[in-house]
Amino acid sequence: MAANSPKLTALAQGWCALSLLYERIQAHLERALLAGHDLSVREFSLLTVLSRQYKGPGGHLQMKQVADAVVLSQSATTRLVTRLEERGFLARCFCPTDRRGIYTNVTEKGASALKAARPTHDAALNETLEEARRDPRLKPLVNALEKLGKATS
Amino acid sequence: MAANSPKLTALAQGWCALSLLYERIQAHLERALLAGHDLSVREFSLLTVLSRQYKGPGGHLQMKQVADAVVLSQSATTRLVTRLEERGFLARCFCPTDRRGIYTNVTEKGASALKAARPTHDAALNETLEEARRDPRLKPLVNALEKLGKATS
DNA sequence: TAAGATTGAAACATCAATCTTC
DNA sequence: GAAGATTGATGTTTCAATCTTA
Numbered sequence: 620m621a622a623n624s625p626k627l628t629a630l631a632q633g634w635c636a637l638s639l640l641y642e643r644i645q646a647h648l649e650r651a652l653l654a655g656h657d658l659s660v661r662e663f664s665l666l667t668v669l670s671r672q673y674k675g676p677g678g679h680l681q682m683k684q685v686a687d688a689v690v691l692s693q694s695a696t697t698r699l700v701t702r703l704e705e706r707g708f709l710a711r712c713f714c715p716t717d718r719r720g721i722y723t724n725v726t727e728k729g730a731s732a733l734k735a736a737r738p739t740h741d742a743a744l745n746e747t748l749e750e751a752r753r754d755p756r757l758k759p760l761v762n763a764l765e766k767l768g769k770a771t772s
Numbered sequence: 773m774a775a776n777s778p779k780l781t782a783l784a785q786g787w788c789a790l791s792l793l794y795e796r797i798q799a800h801l802e803r804a805l806l807a808g809h810d811l812s813v814r815e816f817s818l819l820t821v822l823s824r825q826y827k828g829p830g831g832h833l834q835m836k837q838v839a840d841a842v843v844l845s846q847s848a849t850t851r852l853v854t855r856l857e858e859r860g861f862l863a864r865c866f867c868p869t870d871r872r873g874i875y876t877n878v879t880e881k882g883a884s885a886l887k888a889a890r891p892t893h894d895a896a897l898n899e900t901l902e903e904a905r906r907d908p909r910l911k912p913l914v915n916a917l918e919k920l921g922k923a924t925s
Numbered sequence: 926t927a928a929g930a931t932t933g934a935a936a937c938a939t940c941a942a943t944c945t946t947c
Numbered sequence: 948g949a950a951g952a953t954t955g956a957t958g959t960t961t962c963a964a965t966c967t968t969a
Contacts (some may be wrong), residue, residue, distance in 0.1 A: 630897055633917035634797065641794040642843045644787065661959095682930060690795045695960050697931055702959095719929045719968050744783055756920075763916030764786035767909075814937095835952060848938055850953055855937095872946045872951045 651743035681720040804896035834873040
């Protein structure tokens with residue numbers, strides 16, 4: 620996004636660094652996942668979210684909630700799910716309590732695709748962060764990111 | 773992007789938090805800038821980058837360098853510049869030393885649009901960060917972001 | 926009437942091909 | 948031939964409109 624200028628506020632600088640880091644990671648992951656598994660980051664993210672669902676009441680997400688989780692519009696989510704359904708990774712089913720709603724399950728095929736892709740994803744993430752740590756503008760952010768993971772996990 | 777699960781690696785968790793924060797800020801800024809000034813975040817970013825150019829040797833960016841700065845492909849940058857040129861915010865001119873290259877200058881109109889939009893931008897940024905600080909997953913990241921700005925400015 | 930999911934139209938992104946200049 | 952900018956083809960995203968169910 621670009622860097623230093625005398626009048627840039629401190630926050631704006633931080634935002635630039637965040638953007639830069641985000642976009643680098645995103646681009647790197649996208650490349651790695653597409654090349655190795657024909658999955659975009661969004662698709663990976665969707666599979667991840669949906670595979671965390673559990674059977675039983677409250678365990679499933681409706682389209683709208685999925686949209687929130689992957690930060691997409693409802694219509695984009697519909698299409699994303701459709702694409703992955705056509706590839707056999709997902710299956711829609713009706714929501715038993717509200718027939719307006721639609722649930723989506725990850726198929727066996729989808730689950731194994733996700734499982735296969737995860738090491739690629741994690742490795743690419745590691746690489747990018749390793750590299751970002753060498754950039755003085757990004758280092759503090761990378762450190763915070765790592766601490767964050769440790770604190771919550 | 774979504775959150776906790778037993779098997780999520782620490783880094784992946786951090787990445788989820790980063791994505792979430794980035795996408796929230798991005799969405800908030802986009803909304804504010806479009807509503808108030810009919811500018812997308814990308815357009816704002818482009819104007820910011822180009823307005824930092826200075827007269828004299830080495831002070832101007834070629835299309836390709838601009839593309840890197842705003843993290844877009846070359847062709848997308850061409851079209852972005854064209855759109856803003858049509859609105860009278862930018863003007864292309866030939867690069868004197870290499871006739872393949874093209875420089876882009878910010879017009880008076882473009883400069884005043886940018887100037888008018890900056891307070892909106894900064895205010896929206898502040899708001900979103902303020903809000904994000906209340907989310908325990910994001911707080912450490914926000915703190916790092918603020919320190920970052922202070923350290924470099 | 927409102928809420929959830931979908932579809933249609935338009936905007937904007939990427940990759941590959943092209944055109945000009947080095 | 949290689950590099951910089953552009954154009955063409957294609958895919959994804961958003962907003963608005965539509966359809967079904969609550």
